[in-house]
Amino acid sequence: MSPIHYLSEDDLISLLKKRDQRAFNYLYDNYSGALYGVVIRIVLHKNYADEVIQDIFVKVWNHVELFNHEKGRLYTWMINIARNTSIDYIKSKRVQNEQKNQSLPDIVNSAETHLYADMNQMERVDFIGMNNVLGKLKPDLQRLVQMAYYEGYTQQEIADNLQIPLGTVKTRIRAALLQLRGILNEQ
Known part of the structure; x- marks a missing residue:
């Protein structure tokens, strides 16, 4: 299968609803960068952001049938998923426990390189x-x-x-x- 180079939003949604893998690849290639910008501002750590991006695209893939074009554009819908997923992620007990259980060198590095995050x-x-x-x-x-x-x-x-x-x-x-x-x- 050859990759898709351009899709209108309607065609993209239609193909995603049909579970077309090429459409998913197109979606990821064209939207992941913008969504990453939203996620990193909330989670403030690259490793967390990478994990959240993966979760976002899984949610989009699994719930694309819930998208309603009358309520807005696909990108806006995905931004809301990104924001909510990011907030849920940083509120999760696992992330909070990871931050509490960092080793001393990690905490020192974190303090130096992640002043804003602290x-x-x-x-x-x-x-x-x-x-x-x-x-x-x-x-x-x-x-x-x-x-x-x-x-x-x-x-x-x-x-x-x-x-x-x-x-x-x-x-x-x-x-x-x-x-x-x-x-x-x-x-």
Whole structure:
């Protein structure tokens, strides 16, 4: 079988649903780099990122029939899978235990080469200068952005946690993102 060099999104999805291996290879070749960028920002370690990328493509392959083109593009669907899989991975007990059980030389190397990875979430935000930007939002909007984008909560989990309606959470997060866009465009 010869490799596929170009597929439209519709053709790609159709072939994936038929379990065409060439379509899967095309998907991996054309999307793995972009997804890797999303994953590495969350898991912060190459070995973990490689494992998560593999999990993402297995999920896409096994669940491609769940993709709904009316809800968005294939890439957007895969980005959501990548984000959720990455967050689930770093929350997993295995990863947390691995980080606790590192040998002393690994910890020393990690401290030197992974300063950013060792920071807590808010330190990371401040490290890239986002605290100043987030500080321009109202405190309730800051909290929603922090929960959604830095702590990995879903909108439903935020609504349940803060005991506010899901629609209110969605509206406020959208408003916060629009304000952040305006703030960043001014800088």
